[in-house]
Amino acid sequence: MTIDREEAGQKALEFAEKLWKGGDFWEFETSEYERARFARTIQTLQGARYPRGLELGCGAGDFTRLLAPHVDQLVAYDISPSAIARARAAAGGDAVDFRAGNAMDYAWRVDGPWALIVMNDTIGYLGWLYSFFDIAWLASEIHEATRPGGRFLMANTMDKHGYDKLLLPHITRTYRDLVLNVGFALDREETIEGTKNGVEFATLISLFVRR
Numbered sequence: 001m002t003i004d005r006e007e008a009g010q011k012a013l014e015f016a017e018k019l020w021k022g023g024d025f026w027e028f029e030t031s032e033y034e035r036a037r038f039a040r041t042i043q044t045l046q047g048a049r050y051p052r053g054l055e056l057g058c059g060a061g062d063f064t065r066l067l068a069p070h071v072d073q074l075v076a077y078d079i080s081p082s083a084i085a086r087a088r089a090a091a092g093g094d095a096v097d098f099r100a101g102n103a104m105d106y107a108w109r110v111d112g113p114w115a116l117i118v119m120n121d122t123i124g125y126l127g128w129l130y131s132f133f134d135i136a137w138l139a140s141e142i143h144e145a146t147r148p149g150g151r152f153l154m155a156n157t158m159d160k161h162g163y164d165k166l167l168l169p170h171i172t173r174t175y176r177d178l179v180l181n182v183g184f185a186l187d188r189e190e191t192i193e194g195t196k197n198g199v200e201f202a203t204l205i206s207l208f209v210r211r
Contacts, residue, residue: 008129009079009102015125016080020060028062033196037203040192041120041155042066044207050115050151056103057122061087061096067118068095077101077108104130106141113147119154123175124166135175140182143210152184152208160193160200169202176206184208 019025028034041063053071058064058078064087068074075097078084084100091098101107104126119142127135146152156175159167180186187207194201 005104005130005134008134009104012102012104012125012129013079015129016078017082020080020082020086024060026059027196028059031196033194033201034062036194037155037157037192037205038063038066038120040190041153041203041205042070044153044188044190044205045070045116045151048151052114053116053118054108054111054114054145055118055120056108057119057125058087058098059083061090061098063118063120064096064098065091071116073097075099075108075111077103079103104134104138109141109145112145113150114145115147115150117142117146117150117152119152121155121157123154124156124172127171127175128166136178136182139178142179143182143184146184146210148210150210151187152179152210153206154179154208155203155205158202158204160202163199167201169204172204176204179206179208183210185211 049070051072053074055064055067055076058076060083064076077099079102081100084098087098142152156172157167158169158172162168187209189206192203
């Protein structure tokens with residue numbers, strides 16, 4: 001069966017808009033687990049500062065606000081215009097260039113290469129809507145858009161008991177291995193665990209480097 005990229009993009013937009021128009025669906029602003037994993041993810045950078053950074057799938061900018069102090073020029077994309085509007089309002093300034101757009105359209109490639117690229121709980125949803133080839137191509141494009149010596153930070157929540165099939169640990173680890181297979185080397189990695197609404201989760205945090 002041929003995957004229609006245009007149809008996948010439209011479904012991604014409709015899905016994201018439905019959730020973000022309804023408010024803070026993932027409870028990023030209120031969940032202790034979300035705050036803890038965001039804090040640990042940013043600590044993975046070990047205080048490093050980057051001249052130019054890109055965040056793909058920034059949502060309403062909850063993680064972006066932690067990331068911004070580490071980047072001189074930060075561009076943050078999300079497919080949902082509603083999420084971007086919320087992110088701009090919460091940022092309250094011009095420190096971050098928020099842009100509405102689909103990461104799978106690769107408009108962000110034009111402004112590369114980047115010293116740091118970040119994807120936080122994004123690739124699992126793209127993998128749900130797009131073909132494996134498309135996700136593999138995304139990984140290779142991220143590699144090519146990262147300057148030599150630059151970093152790619154990817155954090156993905158895993159449902160330890162498999163209630164949410166998009167968050168199955170073996171699928172998340174497949175995405176991680178795909179990033180290694182396109183040419184990145186693993187700089188550092190860890191898994192943190194926590195509970196949200198009575199469900200046990202783990203987050204795989206991987207920092208890659210382009211040699």
